[in-house]
Amino acid sequence: RGDTFSALTSVARALAPERRLLGLLRRYLRGEEARLRDLTRFYDKVLSLHEDSATPVSNPLLAFTLIKRLQSDWKNVVHSLEASENIRALKDGYEKVEQDLPAFEDLEGAARALMRLQDVYMLSVKGLARGVFQRVTGCAVTDLYSPRRLFSLTGDDCFQVGKVAYDMGDYYHAIPWLEEAVSLFRGSYGEWKTEDEASLEDALDHLAFAYFQVGNISCALSLSREFLLYSPDNKRMARNVLKYEKLLAESPNQAAAEAVIQRPNVPHLQTRDTYEELCQTLGSQPTHYQIPSLYCSYETSSSPYLLLQPVRKEVIHLEPYVVLYHDFVSDTEAQKIRGLAEPWLQRSVVASGEKQLPVEYRISKSAWLKDTVDPVLVTLDHRIASLTGLDVQPPYAEYLQVVNYGIGGHYEPHFDHATSPTSPLYRMNSGNRVATFMIYLSSVEAGGATAFIYGNFSVPVVKNAALFWWNLHRSGEGDGDTLHAGCPVLVGDKWVANKWIHEYGQEFRRPCSSSPED
Numbered sequence: 001r002g003d004t005f006s007a008l009t010s011v012a013r014a015l016a017p018e019r020r021l022l023g024l025l026r027r028y029l030r031g032e033e034a035r036l037r038d039l040t041r042f043y044d045k046v047l048s049l050h051e052d053s054a055t056p057v058s059n060p061l062l063a064f065t066l067i068k069r070l071q072s073d074w075k076n077v078v079h080s081l082e083a084s085e086n087i088r089a090l091k092d093g094y095e096k097v098e099q100d101l102p103a104f105e106d107l108e109g110a111a112r113a114l115m116r117l118q119d120v121y122m123l124s125v126k127g128l129a130r131g132v133f134q135r136v137t138g139c140a141v142t143d144l145y146s147p148r149r150l151f152s153l154t155g156d157d158c159f160q161v162g163k164v165a166y167d168m169g170d171y172y173h174a175i176p177w178l179e180e181a182v183s184l185f186r187g188s189y190g191e192w193k194t195e196d197e198a199s200l201e202d203a204l205d206h207l208a209f210a211y212f213q214v215g216n217i218s219c220a221l222s223l224s225r226e227f228l229l230y231s232p233d234n235k236r237m238a239r240n241v242l243k244y245e246k247l248l249a250e251s252p253n254q255a256a257a258e259a260v261i262q263r264p265n266v267p268h269l270q271t272r273d274t275y276e277e278l279c280q281t282l283g284s285q286p287t288h289y290q291i292p293s294l295y296c297s298y299e300t301s302s303s304p305y306l307l308l309q310p311v312r313k314e315v316i317h318l319e320p321y322v323v324l325y326h327d328f329v330s331d332t333e334a335q336k337i338r339g340l341a342e343p344w345l346q347r348s349v350v351a352s353g354e355k356q357l358p359v360e361y362r363i364s365k366s367a368w369l370k371d372t373v374d375p376v377l378v379t380l381d382h383r384i385a386s387l388t389g390l391d392v393q394p395p396y397a398e399y400l401q402v403v404n405y406g407i408g409g410h411y412e413p414h415f416d417h418a419t420s421p422t423s424p425l426y427r428m429n430s431g432n433r434v435a436t437f438m439i440y441l442s443s444v445e446a447g448g449a450t451a452f453i454y455g456n457f458s459v460p461v462v463k464n465a466a467l468f469w470w471n472l473h474r475s476g477e478g479d480g481d482t483l484h485a486g487c488p489v490l491v492g493d494k495w496v497a498n499k500w501i502h503e504y505g506q507e508f509r510r511p512c513s514s515s516p517e518d
């Protein structure tokens with residue numbers, strides 16, 4: 001529980017309990033409909049007796065039934081247990097499903113994901129609430145993705161996102177989401193929805209306080225006044241209005257102060273702008289293909305295997321050296337590997353000192369697959385070895401790490417190699433991670449590119465292709481230029497597999513050098 005949002009397969013699995021709940025609600029509705037039909041029948045019957053005859057009691061049969069109704073029928077109607085039996089069945093059914101439902105941390109994780117997508121892709125909250133994925137820069141509006149069917153959010157949906165930010169003191173995100181909630185609630189005022197947690201008053205209350213927190217007293221005041229229109233007896237709000245009026249009277253220019261709210265701190269601040277720009281290109285490099293040293297070829301070199309089945313190789317970048325091997329796996333192989341990993345997926349962790357921890361900057365689940373699990377993994381190892389010329393037998397390479405990203409799943413700029421001597425990566429006793437071989441096991445609809453920050457390029461998710469790069473210089477020194485990231489997935493189910501190859505075992509395959517530049 002609490003780990004549904006961090007992989008899309010887990011999110012998909014949450015469809016099952018909802019289908020069970022739908023079944024329960026359908027049964028409940030059928031039961032209640034039948035009950036109300038029967039009550040209506042009784043009502044109509046008695047009503048017609050009152051309307052029909054002039055002296056309904058002159059007939060002894062009618063007189064008898066009047067007495068009987070008042071003595072017995074009405075009591076049975078009013079004290080009927082059917083309604084409570086129906087609701088009991090619904091509640092019992094819900095309790096059985098409850099343990100399979102996402103936890104509050106999932107709601108938080110999913111809400112943070114929407115905010116992340118909003119930030120990295122510069123999406124407008126208004127657009128998101130209407131179901132469109134539009135980047136807004138100044139007056140220019142670009143569609144980053146056009147869904148086949150528009151799906152819009154309700155006031156309560158937007159309130160919940162805003163509330164997650166609000167509770168973290170993150171007013172930068174809370175304000176636009178609560179603004180949207182207020183505007184949607186205003187538009188549907190008076191239409192009560194059973195499923196809603198919040199109302200217009202709640203949204204106004206939170207938004208007013210958020211504006212107060214960032215120093216926008218005049219907005220706080222007008223929202224608080226609007227609140228009092230709906231709940232005039234609220235003492236706390238009345239006190240707030242007085243406080244805001246006093247503050248504004250003391251320093252009237254507060255009214256005009258439109259303070260610029262800073263986006264809350266995120267790691268890698270210095271590289272964040274480049275990272276986000278690279279993500280926004282969604283992997284397209286307009287100028288990149290004009291450089292002659294970057295080329296495509298058929299790799300037939302080192303191994304007889306490749307002569308029989310050449311692999312299309314695309315040199316993407318030289319320093320750091322990054323190549324993309326197209327159609328490295330088949331659709332069947334990709335599907336097979338995803339299926340092997342699925343039951344073992346666990347929240348991804350990162351090395352932090354000597355420990356491994358889940359972090360906000362890596363949102364995915366992953367599983368390690370040993371070669372012995374399935375012959376397809378052995379085939380894959382042979383193929384990697386023949387393409388790279390490196391030894392990928394344990395302990396010279398790690399098991400295959402299969403990764404499934406979650407809602408807005410990402411991996412912010414990082415190095416694959418260890419940057420501290422205490423890193424858990426050294427536990428294999430085969431040195432540092434000299435190279436990364438990463439296979440795209442799925443496509444995505446939008447987002448999820450692999451961005452190389454200092455290389456200033458990003459690679460789109462190309463299904464079945466594999467990306468290769470060296471993490472270390474020939475001297476064994478980490479190559480700082482390999483700082484890279486998995487951009488947040490905007491729309492889609494992204495899967496990758498990592499094969500990390502270590503230094504030892506490669507001495508004659510990639511001879512070392514003392515020049516730090518190599």
Ligand SMILES: O=C(O)CCC(=O)C(=O)O
Nearest residue numbers: 411449450485486496498
């Ligand atoms: O998913 C990606 O595009 C990059 C993943 C990555 O860098 C990693 O798993 O270490």
Ligand SMILES: [Fe+2]
Nearest residue numbers: 414415416484
């Ligand atoms: Fe990486």
